[in-house]
Amino acid sequence: MEKTWRWFGKQDKITLAMLRQIGVEGIVTALHDIPNGKVWPLDTIKDLQGYIESFGLRWSVVESLPVSEAIKYAGPECDQLIENYKESLANLGKAGVKTVCYNFMPVIDWIRTDLRHLCNDGTSSLYFDRIRFAYFDLKLLQRENAEADYSDKELELVAELDKTITEAEKDELIDTIIVKTQGFVNGNIKEGDKNPIYIFKKLLSLYKGINRDMLRENMRYFLAAIMPVCDEYGINMCVHPDDPPFQVLGLPRIVTDESDIAWFLKAVSNPHNGLTFCAGSLSAGEQNDTRELARKFASRTHFVHLRSTAAMPGGNFIESSHLSGRGHLIELIRIFEKENPNLPMRVDHGRLMLGDEEKGYNPGYSFHGRMLALAQVEGMMAVVRNELDL
Incomplete structure (x- = not known):
């Protein structure tokens, strides 16, 4: 190789x-x-x-x-x-x-939800947390009909997280999922963009009605x-x-x-x-x-x-x-x-x-x-x- x-x-x-x-x-x-x-x-x-x-x-x-x-x-x-x-x-x-x-x-x-997840040896690694991602989807992005993608147990855990998550953690989650892991790669969103949630939702809307078979054909x-x-x-x-x-x-x-x-x-x-x-x-x-x-x-x-x-x-x-x-x-x-x-x-x-x-x-x-x-x-x-x- x-x-x-x-x-x-x-x-x-x-x-x-x-x-x-x-x-x-x-x-x-x-x-x-x-x-x-x-x-x-x-x-x-x-x-x-x-x-x-x-x-x-x-x-x-x-x-x-x-x-x-x-x-x-x-x-x-x-x-x-x-x-x-x-x-x-x-x-x-x-x-x-x-x-x-x-x-x-x-x-x-x-997609990752944590860019600096602490490991036992003191290093940090990229991490994906299903519940924190669901929180982003449901509470921050507020995507239409998002609830259908998660189990009842996951929805309960998101509700529990909503009671304790701080505003700083919310901002960090948005920055991690929308900006930090995307901007340097695909150019759709970049550092410094105002209101990344709005830009992101506009991008998602482009795929309204596009299903798996249609994407395959494209x-x-x-x-x-x-x-x-x-x-x-x-x-x-x-x-x-x-x-x-x-x-x-x-x-x-x-x-x-x-x-x-x-x-x-x-x-x-x-x-x-x-x-x-x-x-x-x-x-x-x-x-x-x-x-x-x-x-x-x-x-x-x-x-x-x-x-x-x-x-x-x-x-x-x-x-x-x-x-x-x-x-x-x-x-x-x-x-x-x-x-x-x-x-x-x-x-x-x-x-x-x-x-x-x-x-x-x-x-x-x-x-x-x-x-x-x-x-x-x-x-x-x-x-x-x-x-x-x-």
Whole structure:
């Protein structure tokens, strides 16, 4: 596997010089300054590519070339946005950047309710609390008919929480779910936006009447349209699983488990239509065994995210050590190194540790925490390579 690292461009506090020192081989990045839906110019792509290569690294994966919301809900500007997307893909292909990670999640890119959940060793990790999320949905967002998505027991626990939660905790919950985990990724909402609840509800309203089958058809339409460009330039598209892999906020979710993955791979049966195998996202769903999924879909996997989660009672989960949890990372490395070697891999999220918490890193993207994770994964890779050499 190629050891890659998600890097947020020249303004990232973590420099390419630092990454080269810790054994990173490839960079995962994007043109974050270009608004969603606009064409990525070839000269801008080459400028960033040249900068990366000046540090002895390569631009291995685009994460991500965002799929505009209007493509997902099939708005009137959908076809023009797809044409722009195709032009961006062609420009990436001309530059030799051949792997593109994207997602097809409506509105929300990923969800956590706590960005600094304290662990026993003094580090902190990303955490999802089902009841606190339900509180956000029911009491803060006040989504229409949200009660139908929760059990009677969950509704009771939300009512109990409502008696004790502070105004500061409410503000933090809004900031965590709507702003902190979204703004630096998909551009729908950004730091400093006034009244994020209002903006968020407007985004949700775009999907009124869009069900699971309709979203699937919109994904199939998008993939079918871009595959000729992928064929021409040898570009591998790899969709990221929904995070977490279950329904939230009344939105359809269509990349959550084995049947979902099998559906989109069959719907557009082209080898360039593939999967980003995110062990963290998939393992957050108790319906998923990452080892079985890896065995089944290794040949159509183009990119791997290695992190792990520990599921807890009541639908809660925490991002665990890369050596533990439901991700089963060493088994995944064994499978991918045998079935589809040389894939780009990044360790994805890491814990906050050793002063990371004071650096202002994007949530989940600490330096020391990811450096530890990379060392752990590199050790597992060495073990597997030795096994395969025997």
